[in-house]
Amino acid sequence: MSQPNQPKAFPVSWDQFHRDARALAWRLAGQGHWDAIVAITRGGLVPAAIVARELDIRLIETVCVASYHDYKSQGELKVMKGVSEDVIKLGGGEGAGVLIVDDLVDTGKTAKVVREMMPKAHMATVYAKPMGRPLVDTFITEVSQDTWIYFPWDMGLTFQPPIRDGAA
Numbered sequence: 001m002s003q004p005n006q007p008k009a010f011p012v013s014w015d016q017f018h019r020d021a022r023a024l025a026w027r028l029a030g031q032g033h034w035d036a037i038v039a040i041t042r043g044g045l046v047p048a049a050i051v052a053r054e055l056d057i058r059l060i061e062t063v064c065v066a067s068y069h070d071y072k073s074q075g076e077l078k079v080m081k082g083v084s085e086d087v088i089k090l091g092g093g094e095g096a097g098v099l100i101v102d103d104l105v106d107t108g109k110t111a112k113v114v115r116e117m118m119p120k121a122h123m124a125t126v127y128a129k130p131m132g133r134p135l136v137d138t139f140i141t142e143v144s145q146d147t148w149i150y151f152p153w154d155m156g157l158t159f160q161p162p163i164r165d166g167a168a
């Protein structure tokens with residue numbers, strides 16, 4: 001699993017995230033009708049809300065996945081809550097007609113676990129790194145594997161030292 005000490009940083013403001021999530025909604029709007037959204041918590045909750053608003057989707061489900069980062073089981077995933085059978089069956093079974101939404105795909109481990117629950121669902125993320133890209137059907141922006149994406153909900157306003165004082 002990637003760590004936030006990646007050499008490159010890609011900070012995303014609320015405004016930028018909203019634009020990118022809207023761009024995702026535009027792209028998805030041209031690809032058919034969606035019966036429901038499954039948001040991968042927690043990061044997928046924010047783009048799921050924006051996409052649901054833009055595409056007028058009212059049926060929202062969550063799949064709750066936690067990753068463990070201790071020395072024994074680094075990167076191991078635990079599904080804390082799966083997807084209801086009613087949602088999986090909506091478009092004729094196996095997640096057909098369902099949109100799975102997450103903020104990003106990195107190694108693809110999270111996406112793989114969720115895709116296995118709904119093989120016919122459409123997987124959409126706002127950002128993608130090369131390793132995870134094959135697991136996503138639609139995304140907006142690709143960043144390199146050695147980049148850490150900083151989301152607006154993880155950041156706050158802080159003082160920036162002047163460039164002359166040695167700021168990078």
Ligand SMILES: O=P(O)(O)OC[C@H]1O[C@H](OP(=O)(O)OP(=O)(O)O)[C@H](O)[C@@H]1O
Pocket residue numbers: 001002040041042043044065066067102103104105106107108109110111132
């Ligand atoms: O492609 P992967 O290597 O699996 O990484 C991508 C996942 O990692 C982040 O979630 P995280 O597990 O950090 O939890 P959070 O959404 O609760 O912040 C992100 O929101 C994706 O869900």
Ligand SMILES: Nc1nc2[nH]cnc2c(=O)[nH]1
Pocket residue numbers: 002104106147148149150151154
């Ligand atoms: N915030 C954040 N979480 C992640 N989880 C896996 N990769 C990333 C990333 O680049 N940024």
Ligand SMILES: [Mg+2]
Pocket residue numbers: 040041042043044102
């Ligand atoms: Mg997540």
